[in-house]
Each structure stands twice: as C-alpha cells, then as structure tokens.
Amino acid sequence: MSYTIHEVAQKMGISTYTIRYYHDHGMLPFVKRDENNNRVFDDNDLEWLNIIVCLRATGMPVERIHHYLDLVQEGECTVPERYEMMKTQQERTLSEITALNKHLSTINFKVDHYADIIENNKPDMFVPTNLRDKPTTDQTA
C-alpha cells in the first residue's frame, strides 16, 4: 500500500508540516517521490514514523531519534547501544508517568474543591483575598 502525506498525517495523528519536517531532517530515509515530486509513503515508512512519534512523545530529542535510526540501519552490531537507548527511554517514560499522576492528583483536588463551592454555594469567606483558593502542594491532594 502507498499513501499521500495527508493520509499519513491522519493515520498518525500528526500534521503534514511535522511529517515534512521529519522527512527534511533525514528521519524518513525510504520515502519515495511520484512523477510530480510528491512524497509517497508505504507501510514501512508508516512503521518508521510510528516509532518516531513514540520516541518524540516520550521526550526524545529529534537528534537522538536520528541517531537511533542510523543505528538501526547500521545493523546487528549496534544492538547493545540501541538497547541502552531504549532502557533510558523506558525509565524516562516511567518517571514522566509518575510525575503526571502526581500533578493529576493536584488537579483532581482543585476540581473537587470548585465542584464543592459551586454545588454547595460555599465560599471560603473567612480567608483573606490573596490566600483564597491558594495553590495546594501535590501531597495535599
């Protein structure tokens, strides 16, 4: 199967601008062109793009992803380095999820607090203005 840049954008949930950016920066080495110079993507390109999206979404810089793709093309002897990269990315992603869960509980606390005020019409009347609804720490929520 072959796809236009718009089809790929829709499938992957990213913009055509972003795809062109990745292509222009050498991260999609197998993409072909048709007779009008338009980019033509196949399933292999989609799989490359899928892993690019995965690594970007988990915070790997474009330059590192480029390096990883180079390693893949260099063959088996680069497996240990690739392993280390993925290990690092795994740990980073786990900490990111942990951090987001902490922040989520802070936000949950706010949502509940506001819901309470709205439902029970219960303003914090005895607290000075600049301390009303003061931000909470992650721990309190």
Next chain:
Amino acid sequence: MSYTIHEVAQKMGISTYTIRYYHDHGMLPFVKRDENNNRVFDDNDLEWLNIIVCLRATGMPVERIHHYLDLVQEGECTVPERYEMMKTQQERTLSEITALNKHLSTINFKVDHYADIIENNKPDMFVPTNLRDKPTTDQTA
C-alpha cells in the same frame, strides 16, 4: 519564611532562568525585592509556583496559566470558569497518561527484543536489512 531564587529553584526542581521567565511574564505577582533589587520569595509565592509548575507540566500554555491566576485574584465569581479549566486539564492529563502508557509498551517491546538478541546472540538473520528490527505498532507490544 523567605527564599532566594536559587533556593526556590532547588525546591521546585526548575531553573532560575525559568523562575525569572515566569516572574517577568507576570505569573508571580506577589514576589518582593530586597534592598539590592534581588527577588525575595515567601511560602505563598512557592504555592503559586507549585501550581504553575503543575499546570505547565500537564501542558497548559503560559498564557492560559496567566489567565487562571487572574481569575483566582478576581475572586469567587470566577469559580465556574476555573472549574471548567481544571476539568479540561484533568481530561487532557488523563489522555496524556493513557498515551504515554501506550508508547511505554512499544518501548518495553523494544527493550525485551534487544535483551533477547543480546542474551541469546540471536540475530534476525533471515530478514532483509531494511526490515530488520522494524518499528512495531503500539498494538503488537
């Protein structure tokens, strides 16, 4: 208690550059100055900063955070809008965590795959070069 910008940076896990950036952009309205024009932070400032960090980390643009802080200062009548903002942020954060978990399973699959190759010295010998170690979709992992 009062704190220097460096103490605050350490406590919050962000750089002094970032704190100055937030202050310069009006997001820390209560920060004082000492006789040498140095910024002086108190516990109330820390709590504001804590929620700024929480909202930024969960993807809220600086401009929206600024708006939220304005709402807090305007008083009780803005509670419904603040509630909507936090609801939106809650949903966004939940989807972000879901997405990260999907990406994590892709990465886990890679890590396991590489570990297998390294431990068992088992190259994918019968697969053509540009398909070796091809990226997997989130579903396969």
Next chain:
DNA sequence: TACCCCCTTCGACCTACTTGAAGGCAACCC
C-alpha cells in the same frame, strides 16, 4: 583593595514545530 560569588537586565540563541508566500501540476466545470 582585590577577589569571588551571586544577583540584576537585556538580548541572543535553541528546539521543534507552525505558518506564510510563491509557484507548479492536475482534475473538474462550464
């Protein structure tokens, strides 16, 4: 007085897009 360290402001730089301008090719409509 010299040195060191931390602070300040201002402006430049960086990453990863995002958008705009200018123009080409093709397909449809009348």
Next chain:
DNA sequence: GGGTTGCCTTCAAGTAGGTCGAAGGGGGTA
C-alpha cells in the same frame, strides 16, 4: 480552452517556552 479548486512543492519567517551569555553592580572576606 479558461477558470477555479485543491493538493503539492520549497524556502523563509514566526512562535512557545525556555536557556544562556554579556555586562555590570553589591557585598563579604582576606
């Protein structure tokens, strides 16, 4: 056949959110 639509191209400029360097000042200690 000419006009319009619509997608594509390239290249350059703009944006968000920091990040950093230069230049300079204050204060403490030797």
